[in-house]
Amino acid sequence: MCGIVGYIGNKSADSVLLVGLERLEYRGYDSAGIGIIEDGEMTIRKREGKLKALNDLLREMPVSGNIGIAHTRWATHGEPTTHNAHPHTDSQKKFALVHNGIIENYAELKEELIKEGYIFQSETDTEVIVHLLSKHYKDNFEQAVIKVINLLEGSFALAIISEYHPDTLIGARRGSPLIVGKGKGENFLASDIHALVNLTKTVYYLEDNEIAVLKRERLSFFNNTGKSIKKEEKHITIEAKAIDKAGHEHFMLKEIMEQPRIISNIIEKRIRDNKIHFSHIPMGNEYLVRVGRIIIQAAGTSWHAGLVGKFMIEEFARVHTEVDISSEFRYRNPVIEGDTLMIAISQSGETADTIAGLREAKSKFIKVLGLVNNKESTIARESDAVIDILAGPEIGVASTKAYIAQIISLFLWALYIARIKWSLKKETVEQYIQELKDLPDKIEQILKQKDKIEKLAKKYAAKNNFIFLGRSYNYPTAFEGALKLKEISYIHSTAYQAGEFKHGPIALIDATVPVICIVTKGEIYPKMLSNIQEVKSRKGIIITIATEGDESIKKLSDDVIYVPQTIDILSPVVNVIPLQLLAYYIAIQRGADVDQPRNLAKSVTVE
Ligand code: AGP
Numbered sequence: 302m303c304g305i306v307g308y309i310g311n312k313s314a315d316s317v318l319l320v321g322l323e324r325l326e327y328r329g330y331d332s333a334g335i336g337i338i339e340d341g342e343m344t345i346r347k348r349e350g351k352l353k354a355l356n357d358l359l360r361e362m363p364v365s366g367n368i369g370i371a372h373t374r375w376a377t378h379g380e381p382t383t384h385n386a387h388p389h390t391d392s393q394k395k396f397a398l399v400h401n402g403i404i405e406n407y408a409e410l411k412e413e414l415i416k417e418g419y420i421f422q423s424e425t426d427t428e429v430i431v432h433l434l435s436k437h438y439k440d441n442f443e444q445a446v447i448k449v450i451n452l453l454e455g456s457f458a459l460a461i462i463s464e465y466h467p468d469t470l471i472g473a474r475r476g477s478p479l480i481v482g483k484g485k486g487e488n489f490l491a492s493d494i495h496a497l498v499n500l501t502k503t504v505y506y507l508e509d510n511e512i513a514v515l516k517r518e519r520l521s522f523f524n525n526t527g528k529s530i531k532k533e534e535k536h537i538t539i540e541a542k543a544i545d546k547a548g549h550e551h552f553m554l555k556e557i558m559e560q561p562r563i564i565s566n567i568i569e570k571r572i573r574d575n576k577i578h579f580s581h582i583p584m585g586n587e588y589l590v591r592v593g594r595i596i597i598q599a600a601g602t603s604w605h606a607g608l609v610g611k612f613m614i615e616e617f618a619r620v621h622t623e624v625d626i627s628s629e630f631r632y633r634n635p636v637i638e639g640d641t642l643m644i645a646i647s648q649s650g651e652t653a654d655t656i657a658g659l660r661e662a663k664s665k666f667i668k669v670l671g672l673v674n675n676k677e678s679t680i681a682r683e684s685d686a687v688i689d690i691l692a693g694p695e696i697g698v699a700s701t702k703a704y705i706a707q708i709i710s711l712f713l714w715a716l717y718i719a720r721i722k723w724s725l726k727k728e729t730v731e732q733y734i735q736e737l738k739d740l741p742d743k744i745e746q747i748l749k750q751k752d753k754i755e756k757l758a759k760k761y762a763a764k765n766n767f768i769f770l771g772r773s774y775n776y777p778t779a780f781e782g783a784l785k786l787k788e789i790s791y792i793h794s795t796a797y798q799a800g801e802f803k804h805g806p807i808a809l810i811d812a813t814v815p816v817i818c819i820v821t822k823g824e825i826y827p828k829m830l831s832n833i834q835e836v837k838s839r840k841g842i843i844i845t846i847a848t849e850g851d852e853s854i855k856k857l858s859d860d861v862i863y864v865p866q867t868i869d870i871l872s873p874v875v876n877v878i879p880l881q882l883l884a885y886y887i888a889i890q891r892g893a894d895v896d897q898p899r900n901l902a903k904s905v906t907v908e
Pocket of ligand 1: 788902905
């Protein structure tokens, strides 16, 4: 989704805004712009394309001032063109604003405004807001903003400046995240904490229907009735080094290579004296032992983690678990009893569909456990309890380390529930913990094969269709492998439960189609061999992910990537690593922008 930055202070606003946009570019990058009040005059610079295009424009046409707003866009309404780029201004250029979200009633508002003679410059939904501001402004800036946001339906995070008030920056939020940063003689707005790292350690998270009025020396907050409110001060813990590439060519590769350390970190934080610790999470054991049904809801990669989590929770804790795609959950009018627990999984904690599913669950009075990578996110704040997956900031749009951190957090949580429900013996849990402790080294061994996998990528990079097959714990791995490949290389790739493949999709097989089969040793190994035979007999190209030492698989494979043996239920963590690397290197071969793939954004904050 879009990135928003605002600044008021004594520094040159353009430099602060551009650094902030760089930190947010992964949120959306099809156009960018800044608005600055320069010597009392509203000055706008914006351009289609990535942030580099805006930087080039500012070199040609510099702008200076101490108050400004900036935006990097992921288009929802209106093509990614310069005139649709933000900031948007009213016709007299007295107001300028940037927006993240969707104004659902923009069409009727726009029709009314056009009838009243307002002239629109763009096809965006956002532009209605700035004309409404111009229409309702009666000398009081914040009152005009409050009046206007009450006319809007849908979601928004706004940063607004006005020539009439060159000493005031206003932020407003509903449904899309917006953070206020407090400095000395300066204050900031940002849609994401990453833009504020190095600028301040003190922040305030706006809730829905709240506005913030930022002056150089003063912050004030109001709700949408105009009532002054107090906000709790929070402190940023992310270090700047956590959001740079650490010498890697891409964030995605850095984050893939970090995975052993992330697992070790989770183990260190969650396991002490061979016992799993989740007791700090405010969801008492007396409640947890009574949970009779779990609904996991998530999107994309987080949904795949939920599919793996279902196996773990049902196998260890013996609690019926179902997994929904967030955008579907909220429309299926689920049958929910009092002993149902929802687990909302979201790396960003800001996915609009998952937030909507969470709110649907809470409207039916069931508790929600948030599994997030951002403890200050909307999902974290609206959940009854939160598990931080401890993956650290994930910048690459394609999720990697967060995925395995989600799975391992679910693994540990399922074992924790099993212990408090006595559904697993202490010794059994300790064996599982030992298997987990062996994972970092096993993943290191796979990462050492990255050059071999890069070579394989070169061999198959020109293919235009891939199929991924897996069974049991690893059909979600197949789904995740297909998603990684398609979202960063733009190759059409689909995944199937291998047993389902012969019920139609096998018609897709011919000698041009690489089929990536996850066939590591375990209970379903023989069945997977049969599925591979079915593909081979139809001349499909077979690439297998197999267990070290399995020589026989070579007879069936055009290429094999070996991974260390682990227990079945943890094999999704091991087996996804080569698929992440394969997708990464194929995308590189195809010249795709790995960290900022076309049409995507890191956090989908619109429905
Ligand atoms: C994963 O690589 C994708 N970027 C995407 O599917 C992502 O997992 C999905 O949008 C959910 O995001 P979340 O985990 O932040 O909710």
